Amino acid sequence: MAGSSIGTIFKLTTFGESHGVALGGVIDGCPANITLDIDAIQYELDRRRPGQSSIVTQRKESDEVQFLSGIFEGRTTGTPIGFIIKNEDSKSKDYDHVKDVFRPSHADYVYQEKYNIRDYRGGGRSSARETVCRVVAGAIAKQILKECSIRAYVSSVGALKVTKPYNELDFDNIEKNAVRCPDLELGKEMENYIKEVRKQGDSIGGIITCVIQNIPKGLGEPVFDKLDAELAKAMLSINAVKGISFGSGFEGTELLGSQHNDIILPGGNTVTNYAGGIVGGISNGMDIVFKVAFKPVATLMRDQESINTSNEVVVVQGKGRHDACVVPRAVPIVEAMAAIVLTDMFLLQQSRKL
Template sequence: MSGSIYGKHFQISTWGESHGKALGVVVDGCPAGIPLTEADIQKFLDRRKPGQNRYSTPRKEDDAVEILSGVFDGKTTGTPISLVVFNKQQRSSDYSEIASYYRPGHADYTFDEKYGFRDYRGGGRSSGRETIGRVAAGAIAAKILETLGIHITAYSKSIGPITISADRFDLSQRECNALNMPDAQAAEEASAYLDTCKKNGDSCGGVVECIVTGMVPGLGDPVFEKLSANLAKAMFSIGAVKSFELGDGIAASRSLGSDNNDAFSLASDGSVQKTTNHSGGTLGGISDGSDLLFRVGFKPTPSISAQQHTVNKDHEEINISIKGRHDPIIVPRAVVVVESMAALTLVDALFSNMYAKIDDIAGFYHR
């Protein structure tokens, strides 16, 4: 299977299945000398691991990461970093029934059409557990960004019909509720809505919003390697993502140019700045130095216990009720996945940008 490698200069290759022995990632292109421990990576993985509240799958996994290579005496060596997380709580028997039919909303049918064979245990490579490798690598990318003063913060903007209020926005509240919502009232309303969904054997979707502060201008290229395009690809590579918006997003299509254009002005130090940020931090696909702001829409979890209609491998129409351990909503656990994919994209863009100017290359080698 191709398509498990992401990035050009800071490159990751994820591997493993939901019910296989382990999952992991190999990170290539990481500079030497970065302080890195398993605890640094574990902080990220703990934010996405299952079984932490009633809105995530009851599957209990420690998701404990082990560094196999690329680190010596607590610092990266510049060689490939290999990370592994062993699965401990597989219950593959929960999924034996689905081998014979195609679950609505899943990749069962498309996998069969493409490969003629599929790992039906929890979705195999299409499982949400695939994101373990992304998040582990994203923790390393985030450390690189922090050295430059670039910080990424994502949160649940909406869950089902419940959206956070700008008037009640409090980022500290993200850590105080199971839904990662920076609005205590919205989190309470969303919890009640989710409880109703669970009672009905159903699920719901939502939106993750992400803000990147401390951005530098000049990242991205003007045609096929636009920063905006690469961010969109990174987000759409996450399972269950159905939309991506940068800045005003779809609302820009309904606005006037006089309203949508971001005016320029001079800051107190004489540098150029924008007075608004409708563009979301890029112009012509290149970062302009203002905050990156984007939103990612997730569909409802397709595994639901409510009865659904489908077709089996014998081309018979049947009704099913999916069993097993599933999240009633993907959004809260996807917050750190969005942050991780953004970090990987930005580090790759930073490294690519280092040879954009001959003066920078000459300055590096003749310093």
């Protein structure tokens, strides 16, 4: 274990820095004979891509994935799928001013402490640009779990919150607005708010809700590799995530058991779904529902105090190209990580059926 891999049977290993030659990865353990829909993969990458709308970073990256192995005549061969995504618009000079400086709430300082060296350009390995590789693997995972629907959406930006439960929302609206909020009116408000925040050189946090439907019962490997535990790990591994909750989550702690218990009906469905589709770490066939909290982006277009590598107080200037709110672009990343975890758990569960 050295941190760059996730999954046991369906395993993704990634590499690459924000301003290096290329990012890339290896997907090992992908079942053979899957006819890959390359357009669908690119579609997911486009949803994560910088420059896709006026509220996201304007770094220009085509983010085209180049597959180097593991695919033959359009189908997976069961051998490792190697791929790269080139960095095209890395303006490393934009980062000369942070070469010797640790930006507040960025990973600059901890990378220096951990490794005693860091590639300061664009945050190096700690940049969210790394998630581009996750989206590739997630898009392939979605094609393995093709019966299953994995949909994420922005449920809050700052204090602006979707109040309706997910099953009263029209998921077709998600891709119809720059924020990826299924409530179009609220989405417009969120968009304006993000623009306002950006104008002030500031940033804002938000929440993404993820809903997974039509997933087989029985996924998850207690007692440590429970389905919710694996999803939690996967989500917390995404940049800027500070929390996750399943089903009733933190609010559920205020309920009595008599309110919270999900009564089981013949066939196995439950009347309510406070559990969020996972009981005892195993999927029960109901919709899996969880929320992921993203802190405000650390990069501000303002001056901030901090220290430099000589341990002196300095002023860090606000430079570079960044999102003022990360959640719109994080939606496909959340979906990708969910797809990777579910595929791994699905294959694992399948292995034991004699």
